[in-house]
Amino acid sequence: xxxxxxxxxxxxxxxxxxxxxxxxxxxxxxxxxxxxxxxxxxxxxxxxxxxxxxxxxxxxxxxxxxxxxxxxxxxxxxxxxxxxxxxx
Amino acid sequence: xxxxxxxxxxxxxxxxxxxxxxxxxxxxxxxxxxxxxxxxxxxxxxxxxxxxxxxxxxxxxxxxxxxxxxxxxxxxxxxxxxxxxxxxxxxxxxxxxxxxxxxxxxxxxxxxxxxxxxxxxxxxxxxxxxxxxxxxxxxxxxxxxxxxxxxxxxxxxxxxxxxxxxxxx
Amino acid sequence: xxxxxxxxxxxxxxxxxxxxxxxxxxxxxxxxxxxxxxxxxxxxxxxxxxxxxxxxxxxxxxxxxxxxxxxxxxxxxxxxxxxxxxxxxxxxxxxxxxxxxxxxxxxxx
Numbered sequence: 450x451x452x453x454x455x456x457x458x459x460x461x462x463x464x465x466x467x468x469x470x471x472x473x474x475x476x477x478x479x480x481x482x483x484x485x486x487x488x489x490x491x492x493x494x495x496x497x498x499x500x501x502x503x504x505x506x507x508x509x510x511x512x513x514x515x516x517x518x519x520x521x522x523x524x525x526x527x528x529x530x531x532x533x534x535x536x537x
Numbered sequence: 538x539x540x541x542x543x544x545x546x547x548x549x550x551x552x553x554x555x556x557x558x559x560x561x562x563x564x565x566x567x568x569x570x571x572x573x574x575x576x577x578x579x580x581x582x583x584x585x586x587x588x589x590x591x592x593x594x595x596x597x598x599x600x601x602x603x604x605x606x607x608x609x610x611x612x613x614x615x616x617x618x619x620x621x622x623x624x625x626x627x628x629x630x631x632x633x634x635x636x637x638x639x640x641x642x643x644x645x646x647x648x649x650x651x652x653x654x655x656x657x658x659x660x661x662x663x664x665x666x667x668x669x670x671x672x673x674x675x676x677x678x679x680x681x682x683x684x685x686x687x688x689x690x691x692x693x694x695x696x697x698x699x700x701x702x703x704x705x706x
Numbered sequence: 707x708x709x710x711x712x713x714x715x716x717x718x719x720x721x722x723x724x725x726x727x728x729x730x731x732x733x734x735x736x737x738x739x740x741x742x743x744x745x746x747x748x749x750x751x752x753x754x755x756x757x758x759x760x761x762x763x764x765x766x767x768x769x770x771x772x773x774x775x776x777x778x779x780x781x782x783x784x785x786x787x788x789x790x791x792x793x794x795x796x797x798x799x800x801x802x803x804x805x806x807x808x809x810x811x812x813x814x815x
Contacts, residue, residue, distance in 0.1 A: 467730065479805060482796060486745075486796070487728065487749050494756040494757060497756070501760050527795040527796050531803060614747075635809075654787070663746065663793060665794075
C-alpha cells in the first residue's frame with residue numbers, strides 16, 4: 450500500500466508542475482491568480498496523502514488550516530483586483 | 538429582538554462551536570472539556586448574531602429537504618466532471634463559449650446562494666454575477682447544450698424553489 | 707483485506723485522473739473564462755476523491771480512532787463549498803475589470 454501512496458504523490462507533483470507553467474506564463478494577472486489557487490488545492494490533497502505515507506497524524510491539521518488560508522487569500526485578491534483597493 | 542429569538546441563536550452557535558472544539562482537539566479529560574465549554578459559551582454570548590441571522594419559519598422542513606437535494610447535486614458534480622474531461626481530452630476540443638442572462642423568481646438570500654453554487658457545480662456553466670433585488674443571473678456557458686439546459690428546461694430552479702418553498706421558476 | 711486495497715486504489719486512481727485532467731485543461735484552453743471551467747470543476751472533485759480514498763483506508767486500517775475521519779469529512783465539505791465560491795469571485799472580478807471572452811474562431815490568448 451505504501452507504493453500506491455508514493456505513486457499518488459508523484460502524480461500530484463506532476464500536476465503541480467504543469468500548473469506552474471500557467472502561473473509563470475499566463476498573459477495578465479488573472480491567469481496567475483487562478484493557477485496559484487489551483488496549486489493550493491492540490492497542496493491540501495498532497496498534505497493528506499503525505500500524512501498517511503509518513504504515518505504522522507499532525508499533517509491533517511495543517512491541511513485544514515491551509516485550506517482556509519488559500520480560500521481567504523483568493524477572495525482577497527479577487528476583491529483587490531475588482532476595486533483597486535481593499536476597503537475605502 | 539426578543540429573548541426567545543436570541544435564545545435559539547445563542548444555543549445554535551454554542552452547539553456548533555462545541556462540536557468543532559471536540560472535533561479538532563480530541564482530548565476528553567475534565568479540564569479540557571470544561572475550559573472548552575466555557576470558551577464556547579463566551580463566544581456564543583458575545584457574537585451569536587454573526588452566524589445565525591434572524592428567525593426563519595419552518596426551518597426544520599427546509600433543512601430536511603436540503604438533505605434530500607444533496608445526493609442529486611453530487612450526481613450532477615460527477616456528470617459535470619466527466620463532461621469537462623471529455624472536452625479537455627478530445628483532440629478537436631469542442632467548445633463554443635457564450636454568456637447568457639436569465640431571471641428567476643427566487644428572492645431569499647440563502648436560496649440565491651444555493652442556486653449560484655449549484656450552477657457552478659453543474660455541467661458547463663459558471664455564475665458570473667447575481668443581482669439580489671431582481672433575481673437576475675449572468676452565466677458563462679461553455680457550449681450550447683448546457684446553456685439550453687439552464688435556460689429552456691429550468692430543472693434546477695424548480696428543484697431549489699421546491700426545497701426553499703418559494704413560488705418560482 | 708484485498709478488497710479494501712482495491713477500493714482505495716480505485717478511488718486514488720480516479721482522484722489522480724481528475725486532477726491531471728484539470729491541469730491539462732489549464733494548459734490547453736484558449737481563454738481565461740474557459741480555464742476557470744476546467745479547474746473549478748475538475749480540481750474540486752479530484753481533491754475530494756483523493757481525501758475520500760485515504761479516509762476509507764483509515765477506517766479499515768486503524769478502526770479505533772474515529773476523530774480523524776470526521777476531520778477529513780469536514781475538510782471535504784469545506785473544499786466543496788470553498789472552491790466554487792473562489793471561482794465565482796475570480797470570474798466576477800475579471801468580468802467587471804473588462805477581460806474579453808473568447809469566441810469560436812479567434813486567436814488564443
